[in-house]
Amino acid sequence: SQQGEEDPQALSIQEGENATMNCSYKTSINNLQWYRQNSGRGLVHLILIRSNEREKHSGRLRVTLDTSKKSSSLLITASRAADTASYFCATDYSSYKLIFGSGTRLLVRP
Amino acid sequence: DTEVTQTPKHLVMGMTNKKSLKCEQHMGHRAMYWYKQKAKKPPELMFVYSYEKLSINESVPSRFSPECPNSSLLNLHLHALQPEDSALYLCASSQSGNRDEQFFGPGTRLTVL
Numbered sequence: 001s002q003q004g005e006e007d008p009q010a011l012s013i014q015e016g017e018n019a020t021m022n023c024s025y026k027t028s029i030n031n032l033q034w035y036r037q038n039s040g041r042g043l044v045h046l047i048l049i050r051s052n053e054r055e056k057h058s059g060r061l062r063v064t065l066d067t068s069k070k071s072s073s074l075l076i077t078a079s080r081a082a083d084t085a086s087y088f089c090a091t092d093y094s095s096y097k098l099i100f101g102s103g104t105r106l107l108v109r110p
Numbered sequence: 111d112t113e114v115t116q117t118p119k120h121l122v123m124g125m126t127n128k129k130s131l132k133c134e135q136h137m138g139h140r141a142m143y144w145y146k147q148k149a150k151k152p153p154e155l156m157f158v159y160s161y162e163k164l165s166i167n168e169s170v171p172s173r174f175s176p177e178c179p180n181s182s183l184l185n186l187h188l189h190a191l192q193p194e195d196s197a198l199y200l201c202a203s204s205q206s207g208n209r210d211e212q213f214f215g216p217g218t219r220l221t222v223l
Contacts, residue, residue, distance in 0.1 A: 096158045103152050
């Protein structure tokens with residue numbers, strides 16, 4: 001399967017805590033993206049990190065990329081109930097094709 | 111306008127019906143996509159249109175027929191579907207398709223009886 005893997009599959013934390021999700025992929029990439037999906041809705045783009053970047057920040061989000069290990073992590077700091085969603089990493093398999101990871105379901109308890 | 115719209119939101123159809131899903135964007139994006147997503151699974155790419163031409167068909171059965179009438183519109187025509195085709199169908203668009211971020215619509219929840 002081309003699909004990347006994410007862990008954990010599910011994560012439950014208290015509001016205010018940090019959440020870390022990990023993504024591993026199989027092929028070489030030009031960039032890696034993270035998306036959020038609220039239940040049964042469309043995906044929302046969060047952040048894109050290029051293969052020559054090691055770390056990127058956007059608000060409460062911090063993404064790291066280790067191309068030697070073919071892995072990335074997404075850290076959400078000071079989580080809120082509204083962060084409850086599924087999170088997917090996506091790698092650029094080709095110019096037009098993204099391969100999505102298996103996803104992490106995050107539950108932030110108030 | 112930074113929105114991708116999809117209609118209908120929900121669709122129930124029998125195996126002998128013909129129906130269409132519609133997607134629209136007015137961001138000037140030149141690449142448009144159809145994805146299929148089953149519950150608790152990641153989206154799976156079905157088709158990609160680039161500059162109104164079909165660029166990728168991920169070996170999708172012919173009962174799914176895409177159409178791109180113009181650069182803002184994308185349709186997915188459905189005919190003789192099977193119950194296992196029930197899923198969330200997502201449309202997306204991106205600036206050029208060249209490894210850039212994709213903007214997703216809210217999806218159409220399809221149920222095939």
